[in-house]
Amino acid sequence: MSFRLAKYIPVFDWGRSYNRETLSNDLIAAVIVTIMLIPQSLAYALLAGLPPEAGIYASIAPIILYAIFGTSRALAVGPVAVVSLMTAAAIGQIAETGTMGYAIAALTLAFLSGAILLIMGVFRLGFLANFLSHPVIAGFITASGILIAASQLKHILGISSHGHSLVEVVWTLFQNLGDTNVITLVIGVSATAFLFWVRRGLKPKLRAMGMGPKLADVATKAGPVAAVLATTLAVWALGLDGWGVAVVGEVPQSLPPLTMPSFDPGLLGQLFIPALLISVIGFVESISVAQTLAAKKRQRIDPDQELIGLGAANIGAAFTGGYPVTGGFARSVVNYDAGAETPAAGAYTAIGLAIAAVALTPLVFYLPKATLAATIIVAVLSLVDFSILKKTWGYSRADFFAVAATILLTLGFGVETGVSAGVILSIGLHLYKTSRPHVAEVGLVSGTQHFRNVLRHKVETDDTVLTLRVDESLYFVNARFLEDLIQDRTTRDSPVKNVVLMCSAVNEIDFSALESLEAINRRLGDLGIGLHLSEVKGPVMDRLRKSHLLHDLHGRIFQAQYDAWKELVAPKPAANITANTP
């Protein structure tokens, strides 16, 4: 095996072809992304229950580390909504918001999550993310969006609420409704309405005024910046913080500090499961963004290398005052649309944010939390999409149940329960389906060598030959099913002299199923009935050759089902034509 450094550190790959043009494109993208990220980072830190600067810090070191180790050229790594919510849910059970313990737990969570991602990457365990089915992810994101929006209502109203489930959040909100701060409410509602308008109505208007599509897009994305500027100025000019409007307040003017996560085994143990869930959810979200963007430019993403990139980013966050991060959809799309060509754009964004952290933080003193909450609400409500329920209901009930359960359990019991239940349920439903596989009795489609289900097609059959096509791998979960089935079909008084198992859909025969086949062969042998196999796939056959079955078989192995038909079925007069549904 040849070891190529560029394989593990992709920067050596794209770095070699870096030139003036890519530099200028990357720089332009970086400026646009930086402007967008400042309010977003503050807002997500608020959502995670952390001081606002944590959001900025979490965008600096991680972005650089991902640029070195990641494979996507457009992915922008940093705080994202769902992971911020999951962070709040995980740490909320351990420490009070605003305490030192809370901040350290956030660092520890980022460290653990980074370590898990790195280990998954090194051992090439990226396939584990596949255990989250598309509908479960869609349901989880939708439910999380609702939970996040609900959790931000307290900032819009200027009151407090808490809890992991929708019921808790809404109930505590309702209890405190009397304390609503009207000025805060006005700011919050106006900001929300403005941002919704920017998202829905501004772009067509700008296009109608003759602005190019790309510029219109960038202007639209700058909406939150405008809202931040306007409301900050209003609070400052009118002294609204004196009227009870909660503001961001003092933010230290500093580069990201050097911080240490805790290595207390008790804390690590408590945070392990949340960190695992954050890692997997973060990885899935990140890789789907990265793959979508890479496909547009015919680039390839290496999922296992992505794990290493994200792992490095999270470990970076743990040591520089951040919290768990991942590749974000909104920021990556902006980065891509703004013309970023290499991960260096990310590094320039990091520099921009570092400058902001040192120079601009005093400017956000008067920024109302309600405005940040408004940017979060508008951003996450675009994630809410119940159409997955309708789509899966029409296509597959099992998928529908998995997604419905994920949504309900996430809303009802929080993110960790919701996503775990979704995974367990999808695996359970899949296993249940394979435990009762579809089995078709097949016959010959006249004039061809093709065999189809006697109940669906007009086919030739023969009374003495029963040909069954089992539409599933034979393995322990359905081994007994097959025994029962064959016993059912042959102990009734029947003229059957030969049973052919057409194995075109049997992708595996495990040891349990092998024992079942041996039992079936023995029983059929006692009844004087032959057992034959046809169309056994290469890899399955390789394995059967190592067993006794082929030696003991009261019958033959046929390469094609048509060979079995020619051999076992008497010449034409004995064959019948069944014509059920055509």
Added chain:
Amino acid sequence: MSFRLAKYIPVFDWGRSYNRETLSNDLIAAVIVTIMLIPQSLAYALLAGLPPEAGIYASIAPIILYAIFGTSRALAVGPVAVVSLMTAAAIGQIAETGTMGYAIAALTLAFLSGAILLIMGVFRLGFLANFLSHPVIAGFITASGILIAASQLKHILGISSHGHSLVEVVWTLFQNLGDTNVITLVIGVSATAFLFWVRRGLKPKLRAMGMGPKLADVATKAGPVAAVLATTLAVWALGLDGWGVAVVGEVPQSLPPLTMPSFDPGLLGQLFIPALLISVIGFVESISVAQTLAAKKRQRIDPDQELIGLGAANIGAAFTGGYPVTGGFARSVVNYDAGAETPAAGAYTAIGLAIAAVALTPLVFYLPKATLAATIIVAVLSLVDFSILKKTWGYSRADFFAVAATILLTLGFGVETGVSAGVILSIGLHLYKTSRPHVAEVGLVSGTQHFRNVLRHKVETDDTVLTLRVDESLYFVNARFLEDLIQDRTTRDSPVKNVVLMCSAVNEIDFSALESLEAINRRLGDLGIGLHLSEVKGPVMDRLRKSHLLHDLHGRIFQAQYDAWKELVAPKPAANITANTP
């Protein structure tokens, strides 16, 4: 739906045809089984950490209830070795052996286990037992046999030991080795040696002396009774109990008492998982014995009704001073061989045991515990069979790892951890395999309409048509795999104009896979490549018709792969013959 009482209470079925001949056959079997069960019941109670009479009680009511509700005509229900060990493991963590709390926990465990079995039966959840693969069961039984034998050594040595794992048991035994009681050791070793000789050497000898095979078999099975009689007499005559030989001692002369399990929610919660494992293991053991015996007489076993029969038996045990029971292999085989024809034989056995409980219990006062331990050791060592390791190693590494892990974890961490890990590991390995399915590029076998792997068969192919046979259902676990695969095969500069997915082995396409197919179709469409499906199964096609895929597809659906070949491949001159391995 017609409701037939006989379906739920099988006694109404076989009861109608009961006559004098079946009566006499059943009575003879009952006498033989009763004699065998007396020492066995005492021994298994000892293994479970319960007073000896609990073993007798656990054989009376359960046997009658199973006779009413069960479907097997030969199954004998009562205490068995593995379930006794699991009972000791479950309750040992909650109460001290010999205390009232221990006995009540045993009743509660039987009640919970009965309730779980009944619920599984009513909701027809018998398929859940399929999640235990054959190799995992074999490994678990083997490891349990070793654990049980090791746990009985203390009685042979007359010392004490404890623990759930082999290391603990052997270590505590070793620590107390100095206290060994020599007379106990002599009794224990002689009894063990005698019983091994009876099992291995006696039957051939009796046959050689002209005894019929059936009688020789029964005489062999009476070995434990002979050992019990001889050692009891020796202890009584020589007053060995005064020399420190532990004896069974006073056993109440009574019919099974009416007892109540505890309904304390805390205790029920603690015992739930152990009860679930005992239920599933007991059910699997019982059903495989029942099916083996039923197959010999062409009778049918209804697994869901068996759950009800075993559930009733366990609930019976809970209210009559017993502990968890199931259908035992040894006792059922003796019952069957002795000529039992209906479940009534079980009822007569129960009467025999009831008489024993009232009349014979004083006789076991001087029975040495070492003799009981010897009967257990000899019985369980016949369960130990490591050949499953060799068999699975040769056939399937995944099965081998599952069985090896089950054995090691059972020995190392006890029965509950072992069997749970076995189940989780087999499911995990199966999912892992399906996440990276075998994919074959196929071509036409010359002179037929049959398509096979180009790497294994001599087939015709065409440069412009790539036909892939994916050997697995397409579902969330491998959805991304397929996307990557097709991208790999088509982005390289290739003359491919059409991709055909031959779906003969695709038994399901879930919503995640549908979305992947749509993405693949879109990407291939962008490249000007057609995507076609062939040999899609009926149930899969039914579902695809409900989606947009068929409408959006840049290609066609072919009933047979040969139809696709005829349509897409240019006339002969363009086709090549590849001849790799034949």
